[in-house]
Amino acid sequence: MNETLNVLIVEDSEDDALLLLRELRRGQFDPNWERVQTGESLRKMLTTRTWDAIVSDYSLPGFNAPAALEIVKQSQLDIPFIVISGAIGERSAVEMMKAGAHDYLMKDNLTRLPEAIRRELRDARIRAERQQAQVVLKQQQAAIEAAIDGIAILQGDTYLYTNQAHLKLFGYQSSQELVGKSWRLLYSPEEVERFEREIFPVLESERAWQGEVTAKRKDGSIFSQGLSLTLTEDERMISVCRDISNLKHTQDLLIYNTLHDPLTGLPNRKLLLERLELAINRAKRIENYQYAVLFLDLDRFKVVNDSLGHFVGDKLLVTISQKLKMHLRNTDLVARLGGDEFVILLEDIDSPEDVIQVVDRILAACQTPFEIDGYEIFTGFSIGIVMGNPDYHEAASVMRDADIAMYRAKAASKNSSQFFDAAMHTQVLNRVALETDLRKALEREEFVVYYQPIFDLQENQPIGFEALVRWQHPTRGFIPPDEFISVAEETGSIVHLDRWVLEKACQQIANWNQKFALNSPLKISINLSVQDLHQASLIREIDRVLAETELAGNCLTLEITESLLISEIDRTVDLLAQFASREIEVGIDDFGTGYSSLGYLHRFPVNNLKIDRSFVARFGSGNREDRVVDTIVTLGKQLGLSVTAEGIETTQQLEQLQKLGCEFGQGYLFSKPLAAAEIERLYFSNRSSAGSTAPKAFPCAS
Incomplete structure (x- = not known):
């Protein structure tokens, strides 16, 4: 789900504002926005609404970013202010940053805008x-002054501050009687000697001491004093008298809350970064000192939150934090960054093998389900590992590389780990470049649709094609779909790409149906992504394409995955019903590999089940895949659904599928995906409206 963003745009060009909004949406934001062009309208917007960020063009007619920034500063609102310019000079940019702007970007490179706003x-x-x-x-200082316990601050031997309770405890009326005087005034010579012999050495080494001493009041009377002494970083000494246990607890609690996560009690990001900076500096000073950072991301945590609720999710995080601590030494640190992310700092280790042992223990612990409120929850960690080295000079660099390694582990498999290497950073940079090229590829028409024939397995004739997109990169050549489809989905480009494929494929199939006389019209199968199904304009776009290409709805099959089918059941049923009203067929792609949807199939107006290639690849060997394929074919017959097997590569697979009564199939046995011109040459050569009435059969079955 996109993140809501209230953004105020200072811009005179509506087109430029729309470009900004497009980048924000590509960056997974859902912007609520207003556009202003004058100082007066800016002031009004600042007082009438709450804004998360302000994005300002550097120069507007009669107004500019420096003036806008000054208005924001006068409002005393802490709102991130980002400057956008077409040609801002370095000096102007520096002046804006000095004046209080948080970042600046060039108009010709807005891809960094979502990242800058998130930061x-x-x-x-x-x-x-x-x-x-x-x-x-x-508030704490006020509480100290009002406390019934005596509190004093000393620099060296001299009092700098005493509260009223401290004065009253020792029988003084005014702070002037003690401030500027030595603490020795309040103790006997024997007790002073004890301070210097026993207490101060401990205080100097441990920075804190507490216990009981004998003190004297102004009138010379003697009493037992409960005393707590603390040395601060600037070598000041804090003295707490009498009820030291309660006051000490209050001070510790304040410090603890500042440096720890309130849910799990683990150190937070602030304490982690402080400790990591110390480890980096220690590695520079001490030979053979080595440390490692583990970045952990909990697998499937969103599923737990969405299905069982945040209360159970919070309990799971607490339980996991306790488990993590069990696998670490007292010298190590585990911190929670927020959400489902944890970081472990391992200090003073001997070798990477030590790290591997810790990681293996953590991953092994996740093999057993966590029992939370009667639920058995299976989860795991994706762990990125960075070994400290002299090239690291700041904690942020270590965290960045550990994060990169973690995402590599998550992409590889669940509940796994990955060591960082420099190639990963390069790959991340390449990924960013790929995202940039992908955004431009549609405009440059670098994509091409390939078509893989779908055959009637009983009649040995092609009945249609599946449309598959290929990217002809200007410098890298053909880029396979498995390299760019996931990137397109993550960046939001998949919607535009799928619309383009829909239009091109429908034009092509309509052209073939008109150009060649066939026994029955050819069909075209097109894949839809989850983002397509969430577009309110999807039906409208499909109607437009069918109208413009004059293609009948029953010539179009839209393929969706099994998991998409049941992600939002009521909404999906309504959408599929609209497809059915247009005689558009719906196929379930990769059937059998996703969530179990058998109980839902009767609710959906679907027409075809596509057997995933992973089952077909091992079909015919008498194994479990044979039973799966048999079950899917039988299920299709019972529900009145056609069944298509994809990935057919051998004659044995074909013959077995024919025996089962599988109706349709596709795969390299028949043909790999081909360009449109190659399809015409192989299947429609020497055929026209006046020629043969059927395309060529596949060679292996002729």
């Missing part, structure tokens, strides 16, 4: 948290 939103949240912490600190 600034995170920084704004951190600033808000810091301000809140300052408020808490002031």
Whole structure:
């Protein structure tokens, strides 16, 4: 689901504003926006609505980004302010940043805009948290002054501050009687000697001491004093008298809450980065000192939250945090970054084998389900591993590389780990370049539709084709779909690509149906993604394409995966009903590999089940795949659905499928996906409206 973003755009060009919004949507934002062009309208918008970010053109007629920034600063609102310019000079950019702008981008390279906004939103949240912490600190100072326990601050031997309770405890009326004086005034010579012999060495080494001493009041009377001493980083000493246990607990709690995650009690990002910076510096000073960082992302956590609720999800996180600590030494640190992300810092290790042992223990622990509120929850971790080395100078670089390795592990398989290497960083940069090229590819018409014939297995004749997109990159040549389809889905480009394929494929099949006299019209099968199904304009676009190509609805089959079919049942049923009203057929692609949808099939107006190639590849060997294929064919017959087997590569597979009564099939045994011209040459050569009435049969069955 896209992230909602309230964005105020300072821009005179509506077209440029729409470009900004397009990039935000590509970056998984759902923008609620307004556009202003003057200082007056900007001031009004700042007072009437709450904004997450402001994006401003550098120069507008009668107005500019510096003036807009000044208005925002006068409003005293902490809103990320990003400058967009077509030709901003380096000096102007630096001046804007000095004036308080948070970032600037060039109009010809807006792809960084979503990333910049996410970063600034995170920084704004951190600033808000810091301000809140300052408020808490002031409240704490007020509480200290009002406390019934005596509290004092000393620099060296001299009092800098005493609260009223401290003065009252020692029998003084005014702070001037103690401030600027030595603490020795309040103790006997024997007790002073004990401080110097026993207490101060411990205080110096451990930075804190607490216990009981004998003190004297102003009038010379003696009493037992409960005392807590703490040395701060600037070598000041904090003294807490009398009820030291309660006050010490309050101080510790304040520090603890600042540095720990409230849900799990684990160290938070702030404490992790502090410890990681220390480890980096220690590795530079100490020979043979080695550390490692493990970036852990919990697999399937969103499924747990969505299905069982956030309360169960929170309990799972707490349980997992406790499990992680069990596999670590006291010198190691495990932190929660937020959500389902954890980071482990392993210090003073001997070799990568030590890290592997820790990782193996964590992954092995996930093989057993977690029992939460009566539920057995199976999950696992994707773990990215970075070994510390002299090239790392800051914690952010280590975290970045560990994150990259984690995503590589997640892509490889669930509950797995991956060590980072420099090639991964290069691949990430290549991925960014691929995303950029992909956005331009549609405009440059670099894509081409290939067609793989679908055959009637009983009549030995092609009845249609599946449309498969290929990318003819100007410098890299043909890029296979498995390299760019997932990128297109993640960036949102898949919707535009699928619309293009729909239009081109329908034009082609309509052309063939008109050009060649056939016993029955050819059909075209086109794949839809989950993002297509979420587009409100999908039906409208399909209607437009069918009308423009004059293609009948019953010549079009739309293929969706099994998991998409049941992701939103009521909405999907309604959408498929609209397809059916247009006589558009619906096929379930990769049937048998996704979620179990057998109980739902009767609710959906679907027409075809496509047996996944993974089953067909091992079909005919007397194994379990034979029973799966048999079951799917039988199920199709019982439900009145046609069945298509994909990935047919051998004559044995074909013959077995024919025996089962499988109606349709496709695969390399018949033909690989081909360009339109090659399809015409192989299947429609010497055939026209006046020629033969059937396309060529496949050679292996003729």
